[in-house]
Amino acid sequence: MRIKQKKLLVAAVRYMVLSVASLVSLTPLIYMFLTSLKENAFMLTSPADVVQGNKTFANYAEAWETGKLSLSFMNSLLVTVATTILVVLLGSMMAYALARFEFPGKSVFFALIILELMIPSIMLVIPQFVLAKDLHLLDNRLGLLLVYVGTNLAFNTFLMRGFFEGIPKELDEAMIIDGAGAWRRYTSLMLPLAKPALATAAIFSFLGAWDEYVWAMTIINDPAKRTLPVAIAMFSGAHSTNWGLTFAAACIALIPVLVVFFIFQRQLVGGITSGALKS
Numbered sequence: 001m002r003i004k005q006k007k008l009l010v011a012a013v014r015y016m017v018l019s020v021a022s023l024v025s026l027t028p029l030i031y032m033f034l035t036s037l038k039e040n041a042f043m044l045t046s047p048a049d050v051v052q053g054n055k056t057f058a059n060y061a062e063a064w065e066t067g068k069l070s071l072s073f074m075n076s077l078l079v080t081v082a083t084t085i086l087v088v089l090l091g092s093m094m095a096y097a098l099a100r101f102e103f104p105g106k107s108v109f110f111a112l113i114i115l116e117l118m119i120p121s122i123m124l125v126i127p128q129f130v131l132a133k134d135l136h137l138l139d140n141r142l143g144l145l146l147v148y149v150g151t152n153l154a155f156n157t158f159l160m161r162g163f164f165e166g167i168p169k170e171l172d173e174a175m176i177i178d179g180a181g182a183w184r185r186y187t188s189l190m191l192p193l194a195k196p197a198l199a200t201a202a203i204f205s206f207l208g209a210w211d212e213y214v215w216a217m218t219i220i221n222d223p224a225k226r227t228l229p230v231a232i233a234m235f236s237g238a239h240s241t242n243w244g245l246t247f248a249a250a251c252i253a254l255i256p257v258l259v260v261f262f263i264f265q266r267q268l269v270g271g272i273t274s275g276a277l278k279s
């Protein structure tokens with residue numbers, strides 16, 4: 001009986017700690033959302049006033065129209081979706097090759113992937129800019145896409161390799177006996193079994209491309225090609241005294257992130273625990 005009570009006490013303490021940590025983490029987001037519902041005249045009042053009254057969604061409509069966020073939203077969505085597809089496709093192929101095949105330079109290639117993860121991305125901005133200039137990719141969404149794929153590919157390859165290595169090799173051997181080639185084993189065996197890892201890689205790639213600001217700010221000058229983070233930064237600078245509009249624009253940018261996370265949260269946890277820890 002005492003053991004059962006002890007387990008209940010430990011579980012209660014654990015849930016209490018997690019609840020407090022979640023509340024602390026969510027407080028800035030809650031404050032931002034409540035402030036986005038306030039008129040500018042009530043900006044300095046307590047956020048609790050929004051719950052009691054004085055709330056309006058006019059800030060969202062005004063931010064969407066005034067900041068011309070629809071075009072930037074579509075630019076971000078286009079680049080992010082393309083980045084996610086390419087990273088998951090190329091990364092899963094590389095991870096499968098590293099997990100299942102032996103070839104000259106395999107260890108060196110994997111070491112280079114690990115090395116790339118150790119380099120701060122901000123240090124690569126100047127070399128990337130020079131390369132983009134030489135390839136005539138400045139002020140071009142393709143320049144964003146290629147860099148986003150390159151910067152997200154190493155980590156997600158590392159993540160998926162660990163998951164692929166956890167799949168029993170006996171399954172490959174059984175398909176080899178049936179005459180299946182490497183491509184069929186990859187598409188018919190590995191990809192279906194690796195759905196948690198693929199979902200995790202897709203989430204990380206999506207977030208990495210959707211939230212990226214520095215590179216998009218560096219090479220994009222045409223307002224019609226700006227991504228959402230850059231557009232919101234410009235909008236915030238022009239409306240620095242109107243926090244309601246600024247926070248409304250930020251909340252709009254959060255919507256796809258929250259949708260993706262809530263849809264794939266189970267796969268995210270499963271992919272991390274099954275793949276990354278085995279690496």
